[in-house]
Amino acid sequence: MHYWPGFGGGRIAGDAWGPTAGPLVLLQHGGGQTRHAWKRVGEKLGAAGYHAIAFDTRGHGDSDWAADGQYGQDVLVEDLKCVIAALGNRRPVLVGASMGGGTSLVAVGEDHVDATALVIVDTAPRVENAGIDNIQAFMRQKPDGFDSLTEVAAAIANYQPHRTRPRNLDGLAKNVRLGANGKYRWHWDPLLLDRKRDPVLRRERLEACARNLTLPTLLVRGGLSNVLSEEGARQFLELCPHSEYVNVTGAAHMVAGDRNDIFGNAVIDFLSRVVPIAAAPVQQAHVTHPHHEGPPGDLNDVP
Numbered sequence: 052m053h054y055w056p057g058f059g060g061g062r063i064a065g066d067a068w069g070p071t072a073g074p075l076v077l078l079q080h081g082g083g084q085t086r087h088a089w090k091r092v093g094e095k096l097g098a099a100g101y102h103a104i105a106f107d108t109r110g111h112g113d114s115d116w117a118a119d120g121q122y123g124q125d126v127l128v129e130d131l132k133c134v135i136a137a138l139g140n141r142r143p144v145l146v147g148a149s150m151g152g153g154t155s156l157v158a159v160g161e162d163h164v165d166a167t168a169l170v171i172v173d174t175a176p177r178v179e180n181a182g183i184d185n186i187q188a189f190m191r192q193k194p195d196g197f198d199s200l201t202e203v204a205a206a207i208a209n210y211q212p213h214r215t216r217p218r219n220l221d222g223l224a225k226n227v228r229l230g231a232n233g234k235y236r237w238h239w240d241p242l243l244l245d246r247k248r249d250p251v252l253r254r255e256r257l258e259a260c261a262r263n264l265t266l267p268t269l270l271v272r273g274g275l276s277n278v279l280s281e282e283g284a285r286q287f288l289e290l291c292p293h294s295e296y297v298n299v300t301g302a303a304h305m306v307a308g309d310r311n312d313i314f315g316n317a318v319i320d321f322l323s324r325v326v327p328i329a330a331a332p333v334q335q336a337h338v339t340h341p342h343h344e345g346p347p348g349d350l351n352d353v354p
Contacts, residue, residue, distance in 0.1 A: 055137035058129035061115035065106030069097025074326045075143040078105040079151025083190045083239055085112035087225045095315040100328040106134060110240035120242045127154045128163050135164065142336060144326055146318065148172035153257065160260020167332035168267040168325045170318055173279045175287040176257035182278035190244055196234025203227055203235055261290035266334045267325035268294035271317060295321060
């Protein structure tokens with residue numbers, strides 16, 4: 052595990068796979084997840100020759116919680132910039148799921164980050180409110196904690212009924228923290244759920260970002276997703292006509308975890324063409340232009 056300085060002084064925790072000389076790929080998880088969601092994908096990318104980094108977003112996993120309670124879109128972009136700087140300011144591929152996809156889209160679409168390619172997983176400017184509400188309900192359950200890992204597993208199974216329940220529950224310990232009172236709580240700061248959100252401003256901002264994209268872009272949707280619909284995916288493809296699209300059947304919102312084999316192969320196939328190993332990326336570096344400030348970060352939803 053590595054630690055890098057985040058925006059405002061907090062530490063960002065991450066894992067790395069693959070040769071350090073390989074093209075840099077930054078993996079950003081969704082709201083309520085941790086970097087461990089990317090483990091198998093990171094291993095696959097590393098074996099293919101990419102230098103993959105998955106890090107815990109502030110307030111998640113082993114990264115520090117925000118002392119000021121700030122978890123909006125803009126501060127997440129600033130954390131991303133800090134990680135890139137700590138890794139030597141190399142141009143990265145940005146791979147973001149859900150919340151991480153929104154961060155990646157804003158980072159590139161508003162010229163905060165000069166990336167070589169962009170992979171957005173099960174999110175877009177247009178998302179389904181019912182799916183967002185479902186995520187929020189899952190994250191809000193049991194605020195006083197779970198009595199056992201078995202109870203944690205049952206909560207996850209109710210949220211993701213399409214997945215096979217694990218026989219060994221030890222892996223679930225990475226997603227929770229054990230308190231002094233013996234209760235298990237989710238591995239994120241509860242203040243994440245206290246932010247004000249304006250879905251209209253979020254959508255308008257991300258639509259503008261999508262229109263600004265010029266780099267190679269891949270949108271991945273889970274075929275069973277209740278967050279990103281086919282209509283939402285089609286709208287993104289209209290906003291960004293040069294982007295590629297993959298629909299992973301049998302996967303829900305957590306695409307990489309549901310079908311990491313298909314997802315990993317799709318990402319590597321895309322990157323092998325646009326950011327090949329030991330060759331220049333398809334899109335050359337560009338000069339960053341002034342950008343508008345956009346709405347305050349605390350108006351963007353978690354997923």
